[in-house]
Amino acid sequence: MRLGPPDPTSFDDEQRRVHDLIASGPRGRVRGPLAIWLHRPALAEAAQKLGAYCRYGSSLEPRLSELAILTMATVWQSEFEWWAHKPIALKAGLGADIVEALRSGAPPAFPDRETETVHAVTIALSTQRRLTDALYAQADAVLGPDRLVDLVGLCGYYTLISMTLNAFEVPLPEGERAELTGL
Incomplete structure (x- = not known):
């Protein structure tokens, strides 16, 4: 892996907030691209909202x-x-x-x-x-x-x-x- 997820022990307040928001949602954890995006928590938050819609709110079965x-x-x-x-x-x-x-x-x-x-x-x-x-x-x-x-x-x-x-x-x-x- 070229860039791993940020170390949870060094999360800033925004990274911790977004991590906890994602982990407490229907995914239940933060991994893969969401974990990488935590380097830029605003991107992680925006992308996870779109992803939540695509996976859980879509009109597609x-x-x-x-x-x-x-x-x-x-x-x-x-x-x-x-x-x-x-x-x-x-x-x-x-x-x-x-x-x-x-x-x-x-x-x-x-x-x-x-x-x-x-x-x-x-x-x-x-x-x-x-x-x-x-x-x-x-x-x-x-x-x-x-x-x-x-x-x-x-x-x-x-x-x-x-x-x-x-x-x-x-x-x-x-x-x-x-x-x-x-x-």
Whole structure:
């Protein structure tokens, strides 16, 4: 890891406040990119609010948001993101066959238009940086405007997450094995 989390014994008042705010929320702890962001507690606080909305307040059902998150993890080859969200995705009802296809880079066989559309939008935004008119029309028809806006927001947030994890080479927890890159 290039930059680790700040040492909790040397937190200033703002770092301690933001750390405690995050730890007392639905995440229950501070790790990964949130821990890195504590070097800049205002960023950590703002980002965690956006993340809390994307994870817990979105109009996307958890299986769809977790599909988008795992898709982002594969695009960015973000092992920590994959490690953190794979069990959440499976628990949320995303099929193990879809998870394995994402991990291996095989085309997933989606059971419905919603999952197919979420994946297509996430891939297009991540690789082409835009949606074609046809994909936009499909996403609008299948997801509706509220879920489409939330999906785009989630993709933006997990781009920030992925960039942070990759830029600072945040490692997996001790004893965990990389699944995307095999490292």
